[in-house]
Amino acid sequence: xxxxxxxxxxxxxxxxxxxxxxxxxxxxxxxxxxxxxxxxxxxxxxxxxxxxxxxxxxxxxxxxxxxxxxxxxxxxxxxxxxxxxxxxxxxxxxxxxxxxxxxxxxxxxxxxxxxxxxxxxxxxxxxxxxxxxxxxxxxxxxxxxxxxxxxxxxxxxxxxxxxxxxxxxxxxxxxxxxxxxxxxxxxxxxxxxxxxxxxxxxxxxxxxxxxxxxxxxxxxxxxxxxxxxxxxxxxxxxxxxxxxxxxxxxxxxxxxxxxxxxxxxxxxxxxxxxxxxxxxxx
Numbered sequence: 001x002x003x004x005x006x007x008x009x010x011x012x013x014x015x016x017x018x019x020x021x022x023x024x025x026x027x028x029x030x031x032x033x034x035x036x037x038x039x040x041x042x043x044x045x046x047x048x049x050x051x052x053x054x055x056x057x058x059x060x061x062x063x064x065x066x067x068x069x070x071x072x073x074x075x076x077x078x079x080x081x082x083x084x085x086x087x088x089x090x091x092x093x094x095x096x097x098x099x100x101x102x103x104x105x106x107x108x109x110x111x112x113x114x115x116x117x118x119x120x121x122x123x124x125x126x127x128x129x130x131x132x133x134x135x136x137x138x139x140x141x142x143x144x145x146x147x148x149x150x151x152x153x154x155x156x157x158x159x160x161x162x163x164x165x166x167x168x169x170x171x172x173x174x175x176x177x178x179x180x181x182x183x184x185x186x187x188x189x190x191x192x193x194x195x196x197x198x199x200x201x202x203x204x205x206x207x208x209x210x211x212x213x214x215x216x217x218x219x220x221x222x223x224x225x226x227x228x229x230x231x232x233x234x235x236x237x238x239x240x241x242x243x244x245x246x247x248x249x250x251x252x253x254x255x256x257x258x259x260x261x262x263x264x265x266x267x268x269x270x271x272x273x274x275x276x277x278x279x280x281x282x
Contacts, residue, residue: 013072020054028096035091049086049097056098057082060105064113074109081108129167132157215269222248223262226255
């Protein structure tokens with residue numbers, strides 16, 4: 001009986017793959033045009049963008065397969081991520097849709113797998129509190145530069161350490177039942193996925209950086225170096241004209257003239273730079 005069910009499942013998967021192969025792949029120009037139509041509210045453009053990338057979901061889902069999670073379930077979740085990506089894709093970022101969509105597909109599949117690990121599903125209110133604890137953990141990791149303990153999380157959220165530990169205890173899955181949950185060094189990464197991760201934010205940051213560098217690369221090396229010192233580019237600290245002059249063995253007035261000349265050149269590409277601007281929502 002089990003072999004019969006397995007054969008039926010494999011047949012269903014093969015049929016699905018055969019069907020999605022009938023949808024033609026898109027060129028970069030096709031993707032840009034469809035993105036414009038999607039932003040105008042064209043639902044047929046969404047369907048075409050999604051259908052042409054269903055094979056991408058199958059490929060990514062195959063990387064997450066395990067005996068406990070059927071691949072068709074992973075494909076279904078990945079398809080939801082693909083639809084989400086198609087609706088949010090911005091043609092002005094000048095990036096292939098598969099690069100953008102892959103981030104969202106992986107995110108949706110990862111969240112699905114994480115939810116399936118839980119032995120007992122929590123009520124929505126408690127689930128939201130666990131998410132807040134997880135998000136706070138990841139934020140504190142970045143600000144404190146070390147793994148925060150329950151007391152750090154409790155202080156940040158304005159609740160007691162006992163409450164933090166209680167919610168963590170609720171969320172622990174079977175893989176971690178033998179661990180000491182009251183340990184101050186516990187990592188809530190073991191409890192819930194990282195909701196601070198945003199595929200779109202990461203992609204937009206990278207696109208913004210790449211676009212800005214493309215414009216800067218049109219300048220002469222000395223002009224780029226001076227702008228880097230003056231405007232803290234590439235992680236440099238902000239320097240005065242005198243400090244730059246001393247570093248480059250030229251006068252402060254020469255530095256000022258080179259800076260003005262470089263800025264005039266950049267203004268010629270103001271439209272291109274405007275497309276690169278990324279402001280993270282607070």
